[in-house]
Amino acid sequence: MWFKKKKTAKEKTYPIKDISLEEVRHAIHAFSKELPADIPLKIVAKDDLSLDYSLLAPFLKGIPEKNYYMSKETYDLFEEEEKHIPLALDQIQHAVDQYIAQTNELPVIDHDPYRKVNFFKLEKLKLIEERPEMDFYITDQEQLVTTVKPE
Structure with missing residues (x-):
């Protein structure tokens, strides 16, 4: 039996940079457009309601240096001081x-x-x-x- 060796995708690393709340909002919107209908947008928020940048980095072309938080019920976004x-x-x-x-x-x-x-x-x-x-x-x-x- 022949087995193909699975290719390991090299995980892309993104720079940490200054990214505004509005840019994060646009990235979440773009991310939501690519989500299958049966997967809720709330997956972008971790248990502590901070955003999972591993999902958003491709849309942001980076990782925000600030933490942003999102309500899983209303999808409203907030900065660190309003977490x-x-x-x-x-x-x-x-x-x-x-x-x-x-x-x-x-x-x-x-x-x-x-x-x-x-x-x-x-x-x-x-x-x-x-x-x-x-x-x-x-x-x-x-x-x-x-x-x-x-x-």
Whole structure:
């Protein structure tokens, strides 16, 4: 029997360089276009929500010298000094999704034009254990949670 020796692909190394948040955002977008439909974009974020640059380096033509973080629920990107935000965002998005599934309504105060997440409603159903130190709002787009207050 003849066996072909597997070719070992030489792994390409990329330079570490200054790459902006916007450039990372564009790389993630390009990466997402090449993903098979059954693979979620959240694979680009590690367990600590930092980005997996081994997946993005070919699109960035380098490795960012800064760490960036991404919410696995909303895909929002954040810089190092804001790395606590995607953790809170994912927690609140999950709680909001559960609240909607259980009650068929949004966890906001009635008639609130900003659709600010009401932490009391989430606590009442034991969907969160502690309140984040920032406000969250529910967008019109697929009930996604954001830290940006609507105008």
